[in-house]
Amino acid sequence: xxxxxxxxxxxxxxxxxxxxxxxxxxxxxxxxxxxxxxxxxxxxxxxxxxxxxxxxxxxxxxxxxxxxxxxxxxxxxxxxxxxxxxxxxxxxxxxxxxxxxxxxxxxxxxxxxxxxxxxxxxxxxxxxxxxxxxxxxxxxxxxxxxxxxxxxxxxxxxxxxxxxxxxxxxxxxxxxxxxxxxxxxxxxxxxxxxxxxxxxxxxxxxxxxxxxxxxxxxxxxxxxxxxxxxxxxxxxxxxxxxxxxxxxxxxxxxxxxxxxxxxxxxxxxxxxxxxxxxxxxxxxxxxxxxxxxxxxxxxxxxxxxxxxxxxxxxxxxxxxxxxxxxxxxxxxxxxxxxxxxxxxxxxxxxxxxxxxxxxxxxxxxxxxxxxxxxxxxxxxxxxxxxxxxxxxxxxxxxxxxxxxxxxxxxxxxxxxxxxxxxxxxxxxxxxxxxxxxxxxxxxxxxxxxxxxxxxxxxxxxxxxxxxxxxxxxxxxxxxxxxxxxxxxxxxxxxxxxxxxxxxxxxxxxxxxxxxxxxxxxxxxxxxxxxxxxxxxxxxxxxxxxxxxxxxxxxxxxxxxxxxxxxxxxxxxxxxxxxxxxxxxxxxxxxx
DNA sequence: GCCGTTTTCGGCCCGACTGTTTTCAGTCG
Numbered sequence: 001x002x003x004x005x006x007x008x009x010x011x012x013x014x015x016x017x018x019x020x021x022x023x024x025x026x027x028x029x030x031x032x033x034x035x036x037x038x039x040x041x042x043x044x045x046x047x048x049x050x051x052x053x054x055x056x057x058x059x060x061x062x063x064x065x066x067x068x069x070x071x072x073x074x075x076x077x078x079x080x081x082x083x084x085x086x087x088x089x090x091x092x093x094x095x096x097x098x099x100x101x102x103x104x105x106x107x108x109x110x111x112x113x114x115x116x117x118x119x120x121x122x123x124x125x126x127x128x129x130x131x132x133x134x135x136x137x138x139x140x141x142x143x144x145x146x147x148x149x150x151x152x153x154x155x156x157x158x159x160x161x162x163x164x165x166x167x168x169x170x171x172x173x174x175x176x177x178x179x180x181x182x183x184x185x186x187x188x189x190x191x192x193x194x195x196x197x198x199x200x201x202x203x204x205x206x207x208x209x210x211x212x213x214x215x216x217x218x219x220x221x222x223x224x225x226x227x228x229x230x231x232x233x234x235x236x237x238x239x240x241x242x243x244x245x246x247x248x249x250x251x252x253x254x255x256x257x258x259x260x261x262x263x264x265x266x267x268x269x270x271x272x273x274x275x276x277x278x279x280x281x282x283x284x285x286x287x288x289x290x291x292x293x294x295x296x297x298x299x300x301x302x303x304x305x306x307x308x309x310x311x312x313x314x315x316x317x318x319x320x321x322x323x324x325x326x327x328x329x330x331x332x333x334x335x336x337x338x339x340x341x342x343x344x345x346x347x348x349x350x351x352x353x354x355x356x357x358x359x360x361x362x363x364x365x366x367x368x369x370x371x372x373x374x375x376x377x378x379x380x381x382x383x384x385x386x387x388x389x390x391x392x393x394x395x396x397x398x399x400x401x402x403x404x405x406x407x408x409x410x411x412x413x414x415x416x417x418x419x420x421x422x423x424x425x426x427x428x429x430x431x432x433x434x435x436x437x438x439x440x441x442x443x444x445x446x447x448x449x450x451x452x453x454x455x456x457x458x459x460x461x462x463x464x465x466x467x468x469x470x471x472x473x474x475x476x477x478x479x480x481x482x483x484x485x486x487x488x489x490x491x492x493x494x495x496x497x498x499x500x501x502x503x504x505x506x507x508x509x510x511x512x513x514x515x516x517x518x519x520x521x522x523x524x525x526x527x528x529x530x531x532x533x534x535x536x537x538x539x540x541x542x543x544x545x546x547x548x549x550x551x552x553x554x555x556x557x558x559x560x561x562x563x564x565x566x567x568x569x570x571x572x573x574x575x576x577x578x579x580x581x582x583x584x585x586x587x588x589x590x591x
Numbered sequence: 592g593c594c595g596t597t598t599t600c601g602g603c604c605c606g607a608c609t610g611t612t613t614t615c616a617g618t619c620g
Contacts, residue, residue: 026592033592035592035593035603036592036593037592038593039592039593039603040592042592042593043592043593069593069594070593071592071594073592073593074593108618108619109617109618109619110618111619112617113617113618114617114618144611144616146610146611148609148610149610149611152609209620237608237609238608239607239608239609241607242607244608254620256607269605269620270620272620277604277620278604281604281605282603282604284604285604290604290605291604291605292604292605292606293605293606293607294606
């Protein structure tokens with residue numbers, strides 16, 4: 001059976017959601033069921049993070065049982081769901097708690113206790129009913145419901161609507177760094193860093209976490225100053241050590257102010273992920289210690305053992321330092337214990353950008369201006385491959401074959417002028433509906449580098465088109481393979497196993513496109529690709545000077561996919577790149 | 592409901608902040 005990753009993700013997400021709902025149900029039933037609720041929550045998380053398709057386990061209870069947090073009972077329920085589409089136990093739960101009520105427990109500030117009061121005392125089962133009850137003033141006078149509480153309920157409902165659109169990683173990085181810089185200006189601040197999912201490089205971000213180091217006596221003063229920074233529309237919480245702010249774009253920023261001894265501990269704690277931290281705390285516990293956001297302590301004597309830096313803490317616990325991008329409890333802790341973590345690719349390893357556009361098609365800059373800007377801004381780069389569009393891309397001023405020949409001459413002249421062979425001749429060629437390319441083979445072989453991309457037929461399954469493009473001897477790389485725009489347009493269906501196997505077999509690279517809305521390949525597919533030995537290329541797809549900064553974003557995605565320097569093609573010299581290209585053209589010609 | 596290099600029973604991560612109540616429950620991360 002052909003199973004695409006997109007379907008896998010959906011199927012796994014459906015099962016995870018069911019388990020999450022059951023967890024919420026048990027939370028609702030009260031304290032005596034809380035551990036059962038936690039168990040379901042962990043199982044939901046495991047299924048959500050599963051690489052393989054959950055339905056592959058349908059016949060294999062033992063394999064399910066092996067998974068973290070899934071035992072005999074939950075395994076049976078998963079199998080029951082996969083076979084019948086229902087779980088009897090969940091149907092029973094829904095008799096006691098309407099499903100919409102379970103959904104409401106996902107709203108910020110809404111826990112089981114609140115939802116229970118709404119249901120039992122006011123007969124409210126849905127968000128719509130709650131909004132109506134608020135309008136009619138029916139919440140007032142209920143025990144425990146003061147003005148502020150009702151305000152918080154309203155805000156939670158409002159945020160829930162907004163939360164559908166989480167911040168893209170790049171936007172979060174920009175916003176986070178801006179406020180970070182402002183905080184660093186205060187003389188009381190000794191150190192400050194981003195934490196949370198931004199630091200881990202998650203592709204969308206809910207809120208921004210910042211850890212600040214200050215002396216004990218400065219904490220309160222600093223907390224007050226931070227609350228008065230410009231650009232803040234609201235203070236959500238303001239204690240001595242924790243400040244929560246709402247920015248104009250409705251992004252929440254949580255700032256924690258800690259002392260020197262706790263800085264590493266706080267950074268570790270608030271970088272997460274939650275699952276990673278829970279694992280660390282269990283390890284600490286086994287050794288007779290206690291791990292919290294203030295440090296590592298002896299459980300019996302409460303003696304402080306470590307906490308100034310993350311490095312110190314990992315070392316003390318007996319682990320290699322784990323880069324933030326890997327902290328997802330996906331096997332990194334076991335490898336760190338054996339000192340076998342991969343050495344991840346860094347921005348410094350990158351030797352060039354291999355997908356970008358000039359004024360010849362839809363870019364903003366002349367080739368010479370691009371060359372001069374990049375040589376100055378990224379002195380470590382050894383090459384820049386200009387890859388303008390091919391004829392089919394009318395809307396982007398795709399070039400005709402003759403145009404490319406003229407562009408070749410211009411590139412030669414620019415290289416002569418700048419005194420080095422810096423600009424390479426490339427193309428982003430369109431993959432047509434039938435998998436053919438829209439430039440003739442003899443021209444394609446004249447390029448130094450060929451990226452092939454799909455820009456049409458974005459709803460259909462495009463596996464066959466991509467496979468055919470990989471087989472073309474002149475194609476070196478598939479551009480933005482998934483075709484998605486985060487939050488705007490879903491990826492087209494692709495059988496990723498097939499594409500990755502084909503890319504590996506034909507020596508075709510897959511691109512990590514670092515445009516903020518693309519991030520394509522995404523991190524889990526990156527991991528899948530490198531596990532099969534596929535070469536990746538990290539590209540900015542720059543259309544303007546400022547886009548070259550996006551290389552950092554691409555590197556972050558690669559790191560989240562466990563990429564080493566060796567997995568990334570644009571970390572090698574141009575001579576080696578050319579050797580690979582020649583090898584593909586030669587081998588394919590023989591067939 | 593899950594899990595086990597002291598355990599197949601008896602644990603299960605932990606502290607800050609909020610709002611409302613007057614000593615704490617609820618929620619979050």
